[in-house]
Amino acid sequence: MKPLKEFTIPFIGLKLDKHHFDYQIDKTFFEHFEYDDFNDVSVKTELVFEKKTTLLELHFKISGSVNVNCDISNEPYNQNVIGTFDLVVKFGDSYNDEHDDILIVPHGEYEINIAQYIYELIILSVPAKRIHPGVENGTLKSEILQKLEELSPKDLEEKEKSSEDIDPRWNTLKKLLTDK
Known part of the structure; x- marks a missing residue:
């Protein structure tokens, strides 16, 4: 998988302050990860990137919908997804991503790619059991x-x-x- 360049943030030139980044995620984003469970994707991602003297704080917020197939009837429908995720980036001797919400990068790094974090946040925001709203309220006929x-x-x-x-x-x- 090649890293998506538009999701790489060069933080070395940024001022010590909050910076806002907005991304519109669609189906082509998931093709880079070879993930094909979604029929269509329309998710807005907002990132508040806060640069401090010794660390970086990233606050992700997603909202939108993904078109998935129902687990019961296999009918496609739009599933709303919303979610948040906070990530702290620290500087250390070597790269370490063992913790879910803390990333340690080497001191010489000057940029960070956030595509993997957006991908995981969207995937984990979709319910494990996908049920068409028409199945739940009895209006779907198939x-x-x-x-x-x-x-x-x-x-x-x-x-x-x-x-x-x-x-x-x-x-x-x-x-x-x-x-x-």
Whole structure:
């Protein structure tokens, strides 16, 4: 994977202050990561980049939607995504990204690429179970949902009726449990 150049921030020339960066993420961004679970992507990413004397603070905020397929009906729909992430960049002897929210870069570095952090923030903002809103409120009509309804287990009422048709000898045994 080649680093995306527009997501590389050369911080060496920036003043000690807050700097704002805005990015519009689309499907081509995810093609660089060879991720194809999304049908379409429209996510706005805002980055507040705060340069201090000994460290850098990055505050990511995303909002938008991704078009995904429903896990139940396989129908495509737009899933809203919102999320935030804070990253602290410190300077040290060698590169270290073992911690989720702390990145240590060598003292000689002069730029940082944030594409991986935006990618992970969007992926983790999508729910693990993707359910079409029409499935949740019952307005979506599709062949798959009809087949699932047809093959679903019987209602509890039918189970209670079948429990009434139990052999009467068992009912006599149940009386023994209550006659203490």
